[in-house]
Amino acid sequence: MREVPQRLAVGEARWPQDRALVERLFRDYVAWAGGGLGDEDVDREVARLPGRYAPPHGCVLIAHAGPDPVGVAAYRRRRGGVCELKRMFVRPAFRGLRIAEALLAGLIETAAGAGYRSMVLELGGDMAVARELYDKAGFAADRRRAPARPGLVVLRRDLKPARTRVDAGAG
Numbered sequence: 001m002r003e004v005p006q007r008l009a010v011g012e013a014r015w016p017q018d019r020a021l022v023e024r025l026f027r028d029y030v031a032w033a034g035g036g037l038g039d040e041d042v043d044r045e046v047a048r049l050p051g052r053y054a055p056p057h058g059c060v061l062i063a064h065a066g067p068d069p070v071g072v073a074a075y076r077r078r079r080g081g082v083c084e085l086k087r088m089f090v091r092p093a094f095r096g097l098r099i100a101e102a103l104l105a106g107l108i109e110t111a112a113g114a115g116y117r118s119m120v121l122e123l124g125g126d127m128a129v130a131r132e133l134y135d136k137a138g139f140a141a142d143r144r145r146a147p148a149r150p151g152l153v154v155l156r157r158d159l160k161p162a163r164t165r166v167d168a169g170a171g
Helices: 019-033 039-047 099-113 128-136
Strands: 008-012 059-065 068-077 082-090 118-124 152-158
Touching (some): 008 099, 019 039, 019 059, 019 082, 059 099, 068 099, 099 118, 099 128, 118 128, 128 152
Parallel strands (some): 082 118
Antiparallel strands (some): 118 152
16 A cells, blocks of 8 residues: 655635635535536535535545645534535546545544544445444444435444534434
8 A cells, every 4th residue: 555645734614715625626626426426416515615614513624745735535414413424526547545534533633622422434335445444443333223315334333422513403
């Protein structure tokens, strides 16, 4: 496996300064993931950025290798102390450098610090590399929640208790 870039930096998106960059990375993710995500839903989501990804209930992390934005990952509040991981993406030229691991670790730490008790995500059943990443990070199949579409699996990970609490209202 290639080494993590020495100048890798993962940080929270700044609003409104990073809005265009986050939109571009989200659209790159959708183009890579294929047509199953629904163009109208994506258009609505990026038009409302930061929307449900705004702190304190959401978070968008951006990875930079030197000056280049190379990846993104986000979470948003669901309900009852649960957040949902969304839009995890590393640009193809930068894959295999453990950037996704850094993004995921940052999201888990941030969500736990915000008081979330668990994190969920939906994943295509054919995404073996991503599934391995999530398995290593402690995610497991969640049979209590049905996926939004056939062919997806729902994964869940408990988070460490945090000092602050997130409003458990509907998300």
